[in-house]
Amino acid sequence: QKEVEQDPGPLSVPEGAIVSLNCTYSNSAFQYFMWYRQYSRKGPELLMYTYSSGNKEDGRFTAQVDKSSKYISLFIRDSQPSDSATYLCAMHAQGGSEKLVFGKGTKLTVNP
């Protein structure tokens, strides 16, 4: 079983739609969960960071973590064409070097 699984898509939605992106993981030691946005051949850009379980909202973005199910989600409300990118989930355990383990990324296209 892979440590972090993420449906690679591609996912295509109309402008204004609510987008749901998800990852599952197997390592119960993971405590910190992040969502990055990556444009083609660019560095990952941190969007959301969540510690342990719960929800976090930032503008149009909401991150959810359900540690009991080992499942994390990112919701994008009122999606815009500029949201078109690849979205990566990443996570790490507490302590140690805090190296990130990434999902493969979901490619999202928001059509005007």
Place this chain on the structure above:
Amino acid sequence: EPEVTQTPSHQVTQMGQEVILRCVPISNHLYFYWYRQILGQKVEFLVSFYNNEISEKSEIFDDQFSVERPDGSNFTLKIRSTKLEDSAMYFCAGISYNEQFFGPGTRLTVL
């Protein structure tokens, strides 16, 4: 807002040659990392660096790889004898309050 910077943006080299990839992390970051991303694949951890020494490395980070912080600001990744399979994007990252910030990457092409 301070950013992680990396140079060069693109490096083309011949197989067997040495390359040095450079990064300038954000000054208040304590941990530094190198990751790589082969085209179409996931971002993979290579090595973490804390207090001027390696704190953890992955199986990918073999004897051909080394890291240095030569002057207190730059952070370098050296690949001694490049192979075709080293072709990838290489990202430097720094951590602040559990959040990791990535540089724009160096695209390494080994011919």
